[in-house]
Amino acid sequence: xxxxxxxxxxxxxxxxxxxxxxxxxxxxxxxxxxxxxxxxxxxxxxxxxxxxxxxxxxxxxxxxxxxxxxxxxxxxxxxxxxxxxxxxxxxxxxxxxxxxxxxxxxxxxxxxxxxxxxxxxxxxxxxxxxxxxxxxxxxxxxxxxxxxxxxxxxxxxxxxxxxxxxxxxxxxxxxxxxxxxxxxxxxxxxxxxxxxxxxxxxxxxxxxxxxxxxxxxxxxxxxxxxxxxxxxxxxxxxxxxxxxxxxxxxxxxxxxxxxxxxxxxxxxxxxxxxxxxxxxxxxxxxxxxxxxxxxxxxxxxxxxxxxxxxxxxxxxxxxxxxxxxxxxxxxxxxxxxxxxxxxxxxxxxxxxxxxxxxxxxxxxxxxxxxxx
Amino acid sequence: xxxxxxxxxxxxxxxxxxxxxxxxxxxxxxxxxxxxxxxxxxxxxxxxxxxxxxxxxxxxxxxxxxxxxxxxxxxxxxxxxxxxxxxxxxxxxxxxxxxxxxxxxxxxxxxxxxxxxxxxxxxxxxxxxxxxxxxxxxxxxxxxxxxxxxxxxxxxxxxxxxxxxxxxxxxxxxxxxxxxxxxxxxxxxxxxxxxxxxxxxxxxxxxxxxxxxxxxxxxxxxxxxxxxxxxxxxxxxxxxxxxxxxxxxxxxxxxxxxxxxxxxxxxxxxxxxxxxxxxxxxxxxxxxxx
Numbered sequence: 001x002x003x004x005x006x007x008x009x010x011x012x013x014x015x016x017x018x019x020x021x022x023x024x025x026x027x028x029x030x031x032x033x034x035x036x037x038x039x040x041x042x043x044x045x046x047x048x049x050x051x052x053x054x055x056x057x058x059x060x061x062x063x064x065x066x067x068x069x070x071x072x073x074x075x076x077x078x079x080x081x082x083x084x085x086x087x088x089x090x091x092x093x094x095x096x097x098x099x100x101x102x103x104x105x106x107x108x109x110x111x112x113x114x115x116x117x118x119x120x121x122x123x124x125x126x127x128x129x130x131x132x133x134x135x136x137x138x139x140x141x142x143x144x145x146x147x148x149x150x151x152x153x154x155x156x157x158x159x160x161x162x163x164x165x166x167x168x169x170x171x172x173x174x175x176x177x178x179x180x181x182x183x184x185x186x187x188x189x190x191x192x193x194x195x196x197x198x199x200x201x202x203x204x205x206x207x208x209x210x211x212x213x214x215x216x217x218x219x220x221x222x223x224x225x226x227x228x229x230x231x232x233x234x235x236x237x238x239x240x241x242x243x244x245x246x247x248x249x250x251x252x253x254x255x256x257x258x259x260x261x262x263x264x265x266x267x268x269x270x271x272x273x274x275x276x277x278x279x280x281x282x283x284x285x286x287x288x289x290x291x292x293x294x295x296x297x298x299x300x301x302x303x304x305x306x307x308x309x310x311x312x313x314x315x316x317x318x319x320x321x322x323x324x325x326x327x328x329x330x331x332x333x334x335x336x337x338x339x340x341x342x343x344x345x346x347x348x349x350x351x352x353x354x355x356x357x358x359x360x361x362x363x364x365x366x367x368x369x370x371x372x
Numbered sequence: 373x374x375x376x377x378x379x380x381x382x383x384x385x386x387x388x389x390x391x392x393x394x395x396x397x398x399x400x401x402x403x404x405x406x407x408x409x410x411x412x413x414x415x416x417x418x419x420x421x422x423x424x425x426x427x428x429x430x431x432x433x434x435x436x437x438x439x440x441x442x443x444x445x446x447x448x449x450x451x452x453x454x455x456x457x458x459x460x461x462x463x464x465x466x467x468x469x470x471x472x473x474x475x476x477x478x479x480x481x482x483x484x485x486x487x488x489x490x491x492x493x494x495x496x497x498x499x500x501x502x503x504x505x506x507x508x509x510x511x512x513x514x515x516x517x518x519x520x521x522x523x524x525x526x527x528x529x530x531x532x533x534x535x536x537x538x539x540x541x542x543x544x545x546x547x548x549x550x551x552x553x554x555x556x557x558x559x560x561x562x563x564x565x566x567x568x569x570x571x572x573x574x575x576x577x578x579x580x581x582x583x584x585x586x587x588x589x590x591x592x593x594x595x596x597x598x599x600x601x602x603x604x605x606x607x608x609x610x611x612x613x614x615x616x617x618x619x620x621x622x623x624x625x626x627x628x629x630x631x632x633x634x635x636x637x638x639x640x641x642x643x644x645x646x647x648x649x650x651x652x653x654x655x656x657x658x659x660x661x662x
Contacts, residue, residue: 052555073561085552089574099560146560 001063001076002028002153002186004049009058011044018044020210021058026154026188031180033197034190035233036207043158045207046190050079050156062154078147079156082163084139086131086146092118093127096145117145120182121175137168144179157189161196173199194234198222206230223362228279228355237284237311237324239349244280246273252361254350256280259316263294266361267350273358281349284311287325292342298323299338305330312341417441417630424626441635444628447618450606451632454614459639461523461610462591465530469538469587472531474580477542478568482554492540499536503529503594507601514602525602526595526610534590538583545579546572581650585643592640611636 004026011019019041026032034042047053049060051072059066067075078099086095094101096117100110118124121141131139140160147155157176161169177200180187191197197204198218206213206221206229214221214230225231225239232238247262248255249269256263258280265280298314310331313322325341333339350358387395416424418436445451480492510529511520519525549572557567573580596612603609615636618629 050559052558071561072559077559079556079559081552081556083550083552085550085556087553087556087571087575098557098562102557102561102566146556150560 003063004154004186004188005059005061006045006049007059007061009045009048009060010056011041011048011053012056018210019048022207022210022212023058024205024212024215026186029184029186031177031187031189031200031202032205033201033203034188034205034207035192035194035197036213037233038192040207041210042190042192042207046079046156046158046188049154049188050077051075052079076153077156078150078152078154079158080140080143080147080160082159084131084143084163086139086142088131091128091130092123092134092142092145095131095142096123096149098146099150113149114145117148120148120179121145135168136164137172140164140172141175144176148183152185154186154188155183157187159191160189162191162193169193169196176200194236198234204234206233208233217364219368220364223364223367224357224360225281225349226357228281228351228357231281231349231351231357235283235285237326239281239283240287240323241321241351242280242282242316242319242323244278244350246276246278249273254278254358256350258294259296261294263345263348265345265348265350267348267358268361269358273352277353278358279351279355281351282343282347284324284326286347287327287341287343289327289331289339289341291340293345294348295340295342296323297338297340298325299336300325300333301335303333303335413630413633417627417634419627421625421627438631440627440631444618444625444632444635447625447628448614448632450609450617451614451635453607454609454611455636455639457523457607457609457614458592458595458611458636461526461530461595462588462640463643464523465527465534465591466584466588468527468531469534469591470580470584473535473538473542473583474573474576475568477539477546478572478576480539480543481546481549482551492543495536495539499533499540503533503597507597511601519602521603521605521608523608526598526608529598529602530591530594533594534587537590538587541586542576542579542583545582546576549575577650581647585647588643589640592637 004024006022006024008021008023009019010017010021022041022045034045036042044053048055051067051070055068060068062075062077072079087098090098093114096114097110100113105113114127115124118127121144123138123141123145126134126138126142131142134142140163143160160176161172164172173196176187176189180200189196189200201218203215204218204221205215208229213233214226216224221230221234225234228241232241242258244256244258246254246256248264249271251269252266253264254267254269254273256265256278263280296316298312298316300312300314302313304311304313307330309329310327310333312325312327312333314325316323327333349360352358412431415431415433415436417440418438419433420435420437420439423430423434448454480488506529514520514525514529519528553571553575554567557571562570593612595610599608599610599613603613615629615632618625618632
């Protein structure tokens, strides 16, 4: 149990359409993350699943049952809010017990369930404290505890870690992943943080302007983005996109001219491509020093030394946007000193004039196969 | 204060000695204007009657005593009754106002409906009316309803005048309670009423106490004009009108009048003292990350 289907779901606020016909199947026990920029409709979509927003059109189906008109409590779901939404006048125990008190559960059941949830979340010693006495991470755990005691089939998380500092966020990511394994429940998680999405998700749903831009496993989105939006959104720093012109194509390769060089890329070609304008994508972390398949002479005007890596921002001739490159470790690169950087043709992505990807000839299974 | 600032305090919080002096001087002038009538009233209550009209006028009492505080009860035997009436009228008015205003303010804070701005604006407009302007129509209304010379004549109009400002005050407070708490309770299966009773009401308590105090004081203060107009019977007379009993045909017993005024406000002070325990700031601390 815990299977969710969205069928052409639409949400409008007055004249403004926020969610524009989203269809999605979430499997039982799956950890699905919604990501996207501000205003893309990800939180609205979550609130529609929760039952906090009315669905303008389309169906929300949980375990085969249409739930559009059911209140949250009858949908078998629980939600953890970004702002925790704890009851400040109640103790941790009472906060976690709240849903059980609402359904008038017997006192011994309440005690047992609250203590079990507290044990899972390491809140055993905090049960008699009030939210005001807890740290941010502990408060968020209380909010999760309140969701756990209801034993829902689907957990909804609305940016639950965005109010925590970086170190605590990393800890809570691990805790949530552990919790997902322990409970085995379906979890739908909204975030704008792509590290959370990449590290926790079984599948990521990238939303853009109320549409699904792509659904896929984290590494699928990274290695095979279907369009320039996903290519730019997944990966940090964002992918470089360089204008290119197609000069030849075959079933498994496309030859382009880019920055005055002719390159043959291992992407699926198609008819009518020759002569058209394309965009060549290369992730900054795939750029290396020296001469490779494609070599560019760049002059970095800003160099960020982060210790574990060196980030360069360079201007390319005839282009306003920066060309970014990330080099591992600490490199002796200086501002305004020209240098040669390059990248392999096999690391490149290619997008047509509409921004849709030409499929890369990459074997994802081979990339993610266990080492050794 | 200025020199005790620790290094952790922001620079903007630091004052030079002359700035501190200026602040205290400002506070002193403000308090002087605010408190001087009360101070003089209290000193008058300590003076023997003969000293009040002596020339030149003496600010500080000579042979001052609390005698007026005991003789005032003999001069106006019904005085205790007046205090009780005042207390009763204000308490009942406050309870009625709270019963009506707390759910109303919650509804105005949480639910949006067509014409809400008009209704709220209407409340504001009503509260701008001076009670005196409406005295004659109110008198006719009270007479028609047969409420003249009853407690109701002093409670009902009082409640009507106190409701608008109470709604505005409490609505503003309740709007500050994060709406996520309602949503969380709704997700947990709580009904609107359950959420109101178990979640909103306890969090809104400091706001409710503020409204209770201001309503009680308002009800105490406005009794004068309503009692004077709608009541002629001693048994229903509240304190503000009852104080006129110290105005004799020939003279005014000023020291007892002042003593009675101070004794008269004591119940209100006790109520406020009792209620202010509940004025705990930051009760929503930890509810949501702001």
